[in-house]
Amino acid sequence: MKIAVFTWNLQVYNHKKAVLSKHVVEHIMRALFGHAATGMPFIGTLLEIKAPRRKDTRPYSEESIEKIVKALQDEFQSHEFKIIPRIKAIDCGGLPNTREWILVIYSGFSDVSIESLGFRKKIAHLIKAENLKAILKAGQRTYRPRQTYHTHGLADIMPNKNHFEKMDTFRIDLKKDPMKTAKEASRQSKLLHQGDAFDEDGDLPLLKQFRGETTGIYTSDGSDYSLNIEAIKKRGTKIANQDENWYRDGCLIKAKAVDSKGEYRISVVSIHLPGPNHTARDGNILNTFKVVGFRSNPDILIGDLNTHTEVIRELYRDLSTELSTGTTLKFNSAIDFGKTKYDRAILRTTSIWKHHSIAITAAEEISSRPGKIQPIRYERVSDHGMLTVVLHDGGS
Numbered sequence: 001m002k003i004a005v006f007t008w009n010l011q012v013y014n015h016k017k018a019v020l021s022k023h024v025v026e027h028i029m030r031a032l033f034g035h036a037a038t039g040m041p042f043i044g045t046l047l048e049i050k051a052p053r054r055k056d057t058r059p060y061s062e063e064s065i066e067k068i069v070k071a072l073q074d075e076f077q078s079h080e081f082k083i084i085p086r087i088k089a090i091d092c093g094g095l096p097n098t099r100e101w102i103l104v105i106y107s108g109f110s111d112v113s114i115e116s117l118g119f120r121k122k123i124a125h126l127i128k129a130e131n132l133k134a135i136l137k138a139g140q141r142t143y144r145p146r147q148t149y150h151t152h153g154l155a156d157i158m159p160n161k162n163h164f165e166k167m168d169t170f171r172i173d174l175k176k177d178p179m180k181t182a183k184e185a186s187r188q189s190k191l192l193h194q195g196d197a198f199d200e201d202g203d204l205p206l207l208k209q210f211r212g213e214t215t216g217i218y219t220s221d222g223s224d225y226s227l228n229i230e231a232i233k234k235r236g237t238k239i240a241n242q243d244e245n246w247y248r249d250g251c252l253i254k255a256k257a258v259d260s261k262g263e264y265r266i267s268v269v270s271i272h273l274p275g276p277n278h279t280a281r282d283g284n285i286l287n288t289f290k291v292v293g294f295r296s297n298p299d300i301l302i303g304d305l306n307t308h309t310e311v312i313r314e315l316y317r318d319l320s321t322e323l324s325t326g327t328t329l330k331f332n333s334a335i336d337f338g339k340t341k342y343d344r345a346i347l348r349t350t351s352i353w354k355h356h357s358i359a360i361t362a363a364e365e366i367s368s369r370p371g372k373i374q375p376i377r378y379e380r381v382s383d384h385g386m387l388t389v390v391l392h393d394g395g396s
Helices: 017-033 058-078 119-138 161-176 178-188 229-235 276-281 283-294
Strands: 002-013 042-049 086-091 101-107 110-116 141-144 214-220 223-228 251-259 262-270 300-304 316-318 343-348 353-361 386-393
Touching: 002 017, 002 262, 002 300, 002 343, 017 042, 017 058, 017 353, 017 386, 042 251, 042 262, 042 300, 058 086, 058 101, 086 110, 101 251, 119 283, 276 283, 300 386, 343 353, 343 386
Parallel strands: 002 042, 262 300
Antiparallel strands: 002 386, 042 101, 086 101, 110 251, 141 223, 214 223, 251 262, 300 343, 316 343, 353 386
């Protein structure tokens, strides 16, 4: 039996960009089947699916995603190949500016289950520790009562003297044993708020800036701290992302395919990791992905990992190294690929599924469409190509 697994980052694909659904479906069908449809089962993920922020109101976001899914479904139904896959939208979380969905598309599979990968949960304590280390390293701390922030439910809590002593103790211990101190600090301290995620402006209440020379607010044991910007610039202190909610999750897909020879199961991990600059700067990102991505021993991991380097893991093989080009398009081209291989497909060597082929394909160049105010030009569906891996079972 042959099956196909694919991933395609659609580059900020929101309800407005859904007018390109026909182009998306056409390319998926051509990339999978060429000029003639077959009964080959397939599972794919469409990444960077966005909903409008609008204060991040969930009902509006879900309605927007439903429109995107319906537009794709309508195009599949009208396509000449007459293959109508199932489409499931997975909310991967994130803050208003990072929140995304993954669209899981599959055909020819049954008993399909999709669950959270657990990336956000795993990275949470690391980010909290990084934030506290940044606070301690920056040194020049100031505090102000929470009474100045009425958007937060705990605004009446005042800082206490004992906490300053704790901070000084952590500062001393950090020099002796940074990792141990950071872990202990992340356990004892509650960075950021535990209440409502956003205020009426869609902002994090405790990340609002003081007037003057301070950065965002960090909360620990009932006290608000800001970092002196000049001190940070002078010492080159790296401030980690403020909240683990900034990160998106991935998904684990399990499915079964059946033919005349029997039934075959496959497990697929897919994720869109933070941009290449973030991933390169913060080793926690790729390391955490390796922990959660491989822990269930999936048959294949495929997605936009935003890493410049080969993903090395015992008993796994990074198939993307076989590509003769990168997976993202050149800045000024709709069809020519560059050299960077942000999109990766990593196959378990002990899986029943064996590598048959891997390909990266770009959707055809498209023409402009009219906008409400002025023409809006879409010269390409995405800045990424569609990464497709065809697998066969060991007996084929």
